[in-house]
Amino acid sequence: MAQDLRELLQNAATEQHKTLPKGHKARFAERLEKELPTKPAVFLWWKIAAVAIMIIGVGSLVFFNQNNEVRSNQSVADTQNQEEYYTLSDLSPELKKVENFYLTGIQMELAKLEVTESNKDFISGYMKQLKELDDEYALLNKELNQLGPSEETIEALIENLQRRLDLIIKLKNKVHQFNQSKNEQFHNQQA
Numbered sequence: 112m113a114q115d116l117r118e119l120l121q122n123a124a125t126e127q128h129k130t131l132p133k134g135h136k137a138r139f140a141e142r143l144e145k146e147l148p149t150k151p152a153v154f155l156w157w158k159i160a161a162v163a164i165m166i167i168g169v170g171s172l173v174f175f176n177q178n179n180e181v182r183s184n185q186s187v188a189d190t191q192n193q194e195e196y197y198t199l200s201d202l203s204p205e206l207k208k209v210e211n212f213y214l215t216g217i218q219m220e221l222a223k224l225e226v227t228e229s230n231k232d233f234i235s236g237y238m239k240q241l242k243e244l245d246d247e248y249a250l251l252n253k254e255l256n257q258l259g260p261s262e263e264t265i266e267a268l269i270e271n272l273q274r275r276l277d278l279i280i281k282l283k284n285k286v287h288q289f290n291q292s293k294n295e296q297f298h299n300q301q302a
Contacts, residue, residue, distance in 0.1 A: 198255075199255070199269070209272075210269075210272065213273065214272070217272075221279060223283065224279075224283060230286055230290070234282065234286065237281075240278055244274055245275070248271045251264060251267050251268050
């Protein structure tokens with residue numbers, strides 16, 4: 112049982128130098144192909160598609176980040192170039208509450224207003240007056256920014272908001288009266 116290690120190594124070296132019979136490699140490759148067919152080319156296409164998607168994703172991410180940086184740099188530059196623009200709500204928290212109160216009231220009353228074909232002409236006259244008050248409010252805001260905040264300008268802005276709300280409430284009441292008179296006329300005609 113005990114063999115000399117040198118003899119084993121010499122025998123192994125002589126066995127390695129033996130050549131394979133001709134065509135052995137080709138037969139082995141053919142048999143291997145039958146037993147384990149190569150992966151179809153579809154997997155190659157999946158790999159290519161995955162790489163392409165990753166490249167597009169990373170590229171678009173970089174592109175959009177650069178665009179956002181450019182936009183933010185432009186907006187910072189634009190902000191620095193612009194003069195400060197004040198509105199009534201920018202002056203103090205109390206004035207902001209007042210302005211929000213009136214603007215919310217105006218919007219709510221306008222939303223409740225029922226416009227029909229019969230009262231459309233009637234309402235358009237009030238809307239022209241409301242538009243004039245809106246234009247006046249814009250001019251007062253411009254004055255606020257040009258001359259700076261003053262008590263007169265602030266009072267004029269608040270008064271404008273009050274007049275607009277009053278005008279819309281009057282309009283709502285007139286439309287209600289108009290609808291009631293129409294209903295009464297309709298009932299009188301049927302009676």
